[in-house]
Amino acid sequence: MVKRTRMTKWWWLGGTAALVLASAPAMADEEDTWTAGGKGAATALVNVLYIPAKLVYATTGGVVGGLAYALTAGDQEVAETVWEPSVGGNYIMTTDQLFPPSYGGPVESEAAPPPDRVADTEPESQWPE
Numbered sequence: 001m002v003k004r005t006r007m008t009k010w011w012w013l014g015g016t017a018a019l020v021l022a023s024a025p026a027m028a029d030e031e032d033t034w035t036a037g038g039k040g041a042a043t044a045l046v047n048v049l050y051i052p053a054k055l056v057y058a059t060t061g062g063v064v065g066g067l068a069y070a071l072t073a074g075d076q077e078v079a080e081t082v083w084e085p086s087v088g089g090n091y092i093m094t095t096d097q098l099f100p101p102s103y104g105g106p107v108e109s110e111a112a113p114p115p116d117r118v119a120d121t122e123p124e125s126q127w128p129e
Contacts, residue, residue, distance in 0.1 A: 062083065
């Protein structure tokens with residue numbers, strides 16, 4: 001029975017050491033995970049205030065643009081100068097908007113698309129003859 005206790009102790013010690021060594025490379029990514037989680041939480045909190053404010057702004061802009069359209073006897077250009085900034089734009093803030101990537105590298109959405117194999121070949125004719 002004494003040997004069994006010592007053997008169990010060594011198994012626990014070996015298992016714990018294996019877990020620590022196996023998780024060592026993952027510890028470097030833990031900071032990135034917490035950073036991304038914090039940025040996501042901050043974005044969610046900002047959206048709690050931004051979304052209702054944007055909806056009020058867009059609704060007000062829609063009404064004012066409609067009044068401008070009516071008061072100018074149907075001049076759509078005047079109404080669009082009110083509608084475009086108020087009704088257009090983003091209704092939800094994203095993490096990239098709040099925390100832009102560092103300078104020097106392309107944003108993931110602005111990265112060059114992979115070359116298209118179809119576009120590289122020239123079609124003989126668009127229409128059959």
